[in-house]
Every structure is written in structure tokens, then in C-alpha cells.
Amino acid sequence: MSPAEASRPIGVFDSGVGGLTVVRALMERLPLESIVYFGDTARVPYGVKSVATIEHFTAQITDFLLQRDVKMLIIACNTMAAVAAEVVHRLARGIPVLDVIEAGARAAVSTSTGRRIGVIGTPTTINSNAYARRMHELDPSVRVYSQACPLFVPLVEEGWLDHPVTRLTAQEYLRPVLAEEVDSLVLGCTHYPLLKPLLRDVAGAGVRLIDSAVTTAELAAQRLQQEGLTRQGGAAADYRFVVSDVPLRFQTIGERFLGRSLGQVEKVDW
């Protein structure tokens, strides 16, 4: 591959701001890579929508990022990865496609010592059974225990990251999963890394938390290497943030996820 091809950006997308946790992990793991991020803030959240609607929105975003000449596509939204990954692969014209479910499932299976793995996510992700299916393909001996946690996203967006309400909610959601004595717990939603300290407390020291933002960045690094697409140097990496709406509190919430300033945000009208 030529340096020009390697200097193209990585395209990362999500239904809203949650995927910025993946961007943050990518910036840390691959500081030379440019990134163009798309967040569908006008239509968020996807986790409560039908499969047909999610497929339609996903195709539209994929086309948009392909027009931006990306060298890799990362589905940083568990809901889209769970129900519409096929759509992205079909449209990608040979460009590598990664997603948070593939990354999280691989990491969980390769590090779980007791073969008992918990998964938490939005109702759509959990009902799709995508994590359990992928983990069973990778290792048929694992037992997977899943739990939908619909209140975690609004609690994170409220900023109640360490609040008695969030703790009580986490205790209630995690109770059935912890009763199965899981050794690992996959955070199957890009909002959940912000709850890591609280979830570590509630789950206890015996449970390893799998942060799919971190595992996705790791998988991206491997895949770029394999394809000879790793950028080797040159000008500073370029970061672009594109959204379909700039809602109230967007800057505050976005920067909480990204862990730094967003800079200028571009808005598209659909």
C-alpha cells in the first residue's frame, strides 16, 4: 500500500455520542491515524427501533463515510453491529469493516478463565443475541448470560456516573448475571465504559470487565497492520466530527465521552 492510501482516515460511526468512547480509545492506541466520526444525533437512540429502520439508517451512514474516502469502517454502535453489520459489509467494497461486538466477543472468549461470561447492553442488542452467537462460534464451550440495562444510557447522559440511583439500578440489573458466577462481564454498549468504576464496585473483584471500546481499538491496530494500512508518520492526525443534529448539551456530553475538546463539529442535513 502507498503512504497516500495509508493516510486516509478511519471512519467510525454510532447512533449518537456513545461511539466517541471508541474514538477516544483509537486516539490513544493509534495516535497517528486520522478519524472521521459520524454520530446520528437527529435519530438517536437506535436501541429501541426496529431492525428494518436500523438497516436503512446504517446504509445511509455507510454511504456517507465511503464518500469521505475512509480506509476502514468501524461500527461503534452495538445496536447497529448487532442487527445491521451485514449491510455495512455489503456496501464496503472490500474496505475492512470492524465492529464493537466482534471485538468484545473475541476479547471475552480469549481472556475468560471460567468460561462463564456475562453481557450487558441495550434491549435491542441483548434481544438480538449477537454477542452470545458470536462467542459460541468462537468457542462452543462458553456459557453466556445476558441482561438488558435500558436505564444505563440515560443515567450516563444525565451524568450520574457515581450516584446512589445508578448504583441501585446496577445492583438490580446485575443481580441475575452475578448469580451465575460469571468471571467476565462484557460492557456491550459504548456508553458503559463511563460506568466502569461503579460497575467494578457492584460486580466485585472476581469479575473482569471487558470494555469494547478498548478491544475495538486493539482489533483496529491488528487489522491495519495485516492489511498494510497503518499510517507511519507525516502531519498530525486529523479528527473530524460529523453529526445529523447538534442538540442541547451536545458539547458537554460529547466531551465527557471523548475525554477532551471536540473542536469544531460539522452538521449534515438529511
Place this chain on the structure above:
Amino acid sequence: MSPAEASRPIGVFDSGVGGLTVVRALMERLPLESIVYFGDTARVPYGVKSVATIEHFTAQITDFLLQRDVKMLIIACNTMAAVAAEVVHRLARGIPVLDVIEAGARAAVSTSTGRRIGVIGTPTTINSNAYARRMHELDPSVRVYSQACPLFVPLVEEGWLDHPVTRLTAQEYLRPVLAEEVDSLVLGCTHYPLLKPLLRDVAGAGVRLIDSAVTTAELAAQRLQQEGLTRQGGAAADYRFVVSDVPLRFQTIGERFLGRSLGQVEKVDW
């Protein structure tokens, strides 16, 4: 007005299922009236979107209901009423337009004994200041204390209507408003009527709860009467439910709001 004109349906719309609490109140107050309901379930929630986006979506829904030949339009969504009521009035071609904020503000001002009124709602509704503005127009002597409660919608949709997490959340949200010794509390979101028993408990017996679903149905009855549009009899009322998506758990959640079976639901593709 001819009986044919009076037999046209009332058009009620919301960003999702919440407006079904208004439909429920209308069915009870005006059992002879037919209703066509539109819920924008593909793009819910509006409460976190920008004004420009909400105006655009509102215009699209208004056009759709006008094509269904409605005799009255009811904005059963506090967010749309707060930031996009003008759009509906402009497009309505003389058809009466009512909204939940107008109804709630009127009811609060006319029944408040101490002139100290609390309002709770989504962040967009509260930040718009629409309730406070309308109440001050109706009576400049009232003092209005507002509080955004972003977690109430997801808590209602989770079905935690009487749950320790919801109680703790309500105590936290209502604390500053109750400290102002309000005598009335406007439930400024169509999801909140489902929390009435819990909110009555948290607020205490000294605070009168204003349910804007009930007050909207009352205002609709008065307005139909004034305009000579009240339907007098004939075949049973016809109820139509139209949505932009049929998401997971839609039937369950919808029927919780409506208090009865939804029957057949029609989906439009936009």
C-alpha cells in the same frame, strides 16, 4: 356545521407513545369522537433534539394529519408544543389547534391557590420556558419553579412506576421545587401521568398535581363546543394509530399508556 364535518376525526400527535395518555383522556371525556393518532416512533425522543430539527419533523406530521381530514389538531407532545406550536398554527388552515402546554398552563393558573406553581418536564421543554411564559401571560402574579427530569421518561418506559430507583430519582428531582413550597405541580410531559401515585407520595398532600392529559381533553371538549364541531352520535367512534416505526415492546408500552388494547397499528415509511 354539518354532521359530516363534526364526524371528522381529531388528530393527535406526539414524538412517540407518550401522547397516548392524551388519547386515553380524550376517549374518556369525549367517547363519541373519532381519533387518528400519530406517534413518531422512528425518531423519538424529541426532548434532546435541536429546535430546527423539531420544527421540521412537526411540519411533516401536521401535513400528514391534514391529509387525513382532521377537524382539530392536538399537539400531545410537550417538546413540540414548547418549540414548534407556531409551525402547526401556520399550517393548520384555520382548523383549531390545541396543545398540552396551553391546557396545563390554563389549568394550573386557574386552580392554584397560593400562586406558587412547579413545572416538571424534559430538558427541552423546561429550557424553552414555555410553561412559565404562558402562565405569566395568563396571570403575571404567579411564581413558577421549573425542573428538568430527564430520567423519568426512561423509568416509565422501563415500567418502574413504583420502584425504589424511581422514588429516589423523584426525591432528588423534586427537592428544589418542593423547597419553594409550591401548591401545584404541572406534569409537563405526557409520560408523567403514569408516575402520578409515586409523585403524589413524594410531593405530599399539600401539592396539587396538574395532569396535562386530562386538562387537554377538557380544553378539547370546550373548544369543539364553541366551534360547533362536537359529534352528536352515529356509529361508534373510530380509533386509528399510525407510527413511523414499530419498535420492540411497542405494543406493551403503548397499551400501558393507553390503558387498553391498541388494536391494529399502521406504519408509515418516511
